[in-house]
Amino acid sequence: MEVRHLRYFVAVAEEASFSRAAERLGMATSPLSRRIRDLERELGVALFVRDYHRVTPTAAARAILDEARGIVERVDGLASLLPATGGRVATIVVGTAPEVSPGLRSRLLAALRTERPDLVVRQRPASTAPLLHAVLKGDVDLAFVHGRVQDERLTSLAMESQPIRVVVAQGAGFDDRDAVDLAELAHLPYTYLKASSAPFVARTADALLARHGIEGRLPVQTTHADLVPTVSAGQAFTLCGAAFGATRNAFLHEPVLLLPFDADRERLETNAVWRADRPDLGSGLPALLRRCRA
Template identity: 55%
Template structure:
């Protein structure tokens, strides 16, 4: 089980160092355990390049089953504890790709401290699909990006991040430490398709137009790694969190620059959203929303 857990951590982080930090161990022993597992299975699970790893086809096929095995194994303790302790309540929490590790970790720590009998199941997706699943009652609470306009949802602002431009080296910005939007007008902006996060897409589009950036390229998928070739080749630029996020992670070890914007109006706002009617009848969700209001709400904005 340890080896399967190690595989899941490395596959999710796509980094031995980050996975080792998450598992509270050193990278070298972790790498050896993964090789042990590969020998046991008779197949390589990762493609290892210089400072970069990715899943092999075997690894991609194995990952969903491995995650399920780990979750079922972890549930054994809870099943045993349920015989002598009050039932563990469950809640499904969604996380959009650019939610910061700081916010995610703080929320989970608050749950462990205040309501340890709640078991949280995680759902990762972009903003638009998460909003639909919250509205349908399939996800109890989600952290999403951009203002929420659905009247049946409560939305509480919990994080306000700076963002940065991602631009290829050799495009005239190598000696810079920051950039203004209008300086990028000669390049198109490349992003995921609008359906992934419609509000964020529209706000970004309006912002770029206001600063004279009119070129657009939309990748027809939700896979941030497909943004990499155009940006690394200097054919376009994109935007990511200034410190973290799935898009930033996709460009790790690529020949690109991450330059903070000098413009004050370029921010990425994260909201916690849920259905108020479900919070009244769902005890676990009611306790989670209390944590959001009491501990995470940013200046009372919602």
């Protein structure tokens, strides 16, 4: 087993799709699928249930996902522990949270290839809270995270935003609707990934739902794909971005509706963040990032 196998496994688990994981990793789908098969043979267990539309992590995959993610993050952070040397290749570590659009990632990589061909770009996918911690520690140079960042040690720049949608099961009474009032969902609990992953987004969602009388909460501890069975069965609802993101991707081809709601002015924001005391990133970084906006 090699670290790359764990990196591939984490990407597929988080994206719930071989094609999206392959795009994120910058490789073709077929070799990615073969490497996952190799890992499954070595471990002696199936890690994913595969069907035509999506892949779902098995119980075995969920049991090892956090540890595998931690191993990959620790390996990615090794370079930052080395003393600088004249012959060392310049590297920038870019972190991306789950709801960041593929387009934003692609535009950044293209801009860096054009303007800084000397840089080796390493990507680190993670949720918002761990990424902010990694930026402050210096393990990540630049991160795309969700929600507003209020920390004087960090510089931030708004990059993109998208409307939010309610995800509710077909057959739950909204099939003929073009929109929904959040108060109409008060009989269902809200299911979501643990709040520690993205505290600002969690607080915003909690305040929004509380204003509409929705008290039930059903947190999930592992991946976005784990939200799917409960929502598809009509036992809960969740929220996702209208246009892109890991939560939205997890529900593609599922028997659910993505509906705008009465507070449609609410949007999911992505911000670029980096340490304010990092002059080595260059004064041209804000200008480069602005060119990467949609």
